[in-house]
Amino acid sequence: MLMNQMKVRKKWRREHNTLLAMAAPTIVYLLLFCYIPMVGLVMAFQNLDISKGIFNSPFVGLRNFEFLFSSSDAYIITRNTVLYNLVFIVFNMSVSVSAALLLSSMRSALFAKTMQTIYMMPYFLSWAVVAIVVNAFLDRDNGLVNAMMESLGRKSTTNWYHQMRIWPPLLVLVNAWKGVGYQTVLYLAVITGISTDYYEAAVLDGASKWQQARYITIPHLRFIVGISIILSMAHIFRGDFGLFYNVPMNSGRIFPVTDVIDTYIYRALTYLSNVGMSTAAGLYQSVVGFFMVLIVNWIVTRLDPDSAMF
């Protein structure tokens, strides 16, 4: 859509100074907080000494990247980021589309509305709060899970923050708990937006409710669902920092299954103060992510030009 702007020759007029002045704060912001940091990515090729700053620190070529990719870390964090995102996309999509379909067929509008309000609630909680909620279940001493096991006669002192096997399904569940309501509401809006003419015609032809869902609602949804899946692929190299840092409580024993690129960068910066390597990891993420966006956009342009990002 950005491309569609008219190619008419535009002349600069006096009134355009006002427009430029109105845009000025944002222009300054973008240059300072978005474009200068992009230039700052040269730190990935430096051995940065914070006290000397980026103008006086020595260049070390690709050494930061060698350091990053020679350990198994790069593989583990990339695998975790991509796999979790894939599962999140598929799982959240299936749950929210099903919920939206069911909600749209409810007889009582009040019930549907109430459910919608409840489903959306966790979307308004911060990851800091969600981590506390999860901890209320998993805490070793007081958590509900261990307490319930004890009341069943099996005294449990399991520290769930050390148990790798529970975390992959748990993170999927927690992510869905927080995000599914938002998506459900979105798909519900799409379903409500489908022209009623289709359903009237279907009823005249004697179609049952199931047939209406099968032949009208689902095909309408299939399009937007397909496009949303492809579009979310564009961000597949970006891990949700709040989820992966807060919910596992930054517990080191389970890093192999909870560490994603974003948490790795954060720790390399704050715990190791390794600016060069964390910038290298960030550059790796930005570049791979950028190409992912380009590929995704190319695919979407083929399928449906109107849904293309640019």
Place this chain on the structure above:
Amino acid sequence: MKATKTSATRLNVISSGWNLVFVILLAFVALFILVPMLLIFVVSFSSELSIANRGYSFWPEAWTLDGYKYLFKTGDQLANSYLITSFYTVTGTLMSMTVMTMFSYVIAQRNFPLCRALTWMLFFTMLFSGGLVPSYILNVRYLRINDTVWIFLLPSLVNAFYTIILRTFIQTTIPETLFEAARIDGAGHFRVFTSIVLPLFKTGIATVGLFNVVTRWNDWFIGMLYIRNPKLIPLQTMLTKIQDSIEFIKQNASIAGTPDGIALLRTLPDENLRMACTIVVILPILMAYPFFQRFFVRGLTVGSIKG
């Protein structure tokens, strides 16, 4: 009109048997959402003794208001964090909305020569970014705004996605002929913006503004990364800090037995106090959002129609 509406709604309705099955299914999902929050709520009213005996539970041995009483007696940090979070939510949202609406008005002007260049300048930041580390170095080493209120206001001033949404709102709700008419009458762009666009544009501003408020209220990351001064710690960061210090002692059980560890444990907030704290932090948003729900839904749907 009304008749077609009702008949149309009924077309999409299922038989009462299936309706019941679906109601149960959907109510089950609602329980899955609500029960964890209910647990926090109940623990905030549970007596310390019953937590010590039985752990967290949905039905404690004894109920108490102690958590909340302590909170109001000793909650200096909480009160202070409440204040600072409110300040930076309100100020930050006002600043953001002023700057972003102006910019979105400018890039909605199709015959402005810089329209395309500026749109791309904004849009490109959604495709590629320097990432965390260069921004961190910039803020800490060159701008030196860490540990000041500016860190909450400046780096988050403009959100490219929201600005594009605002532009879409302007382009879809305000006809271009209206701008032209006003311009022919001799009104400058700034006049048109303040006296025509802003009033017509209230829903768009309210929608993006509310998303902005929620994001800022819920932010814990800025506080965690940049703030050391306890007077500037926002609410959500305070919550994670409480949680972290408790976890730290539990994970390092060796110090828990030492006098130091015992002293540390004594200064930690009690379990019900911690949960009461959490409830007080989430309550304002959970109470308010049902009233603003239509804006959020609208924002979601417009947001899905990309730039």
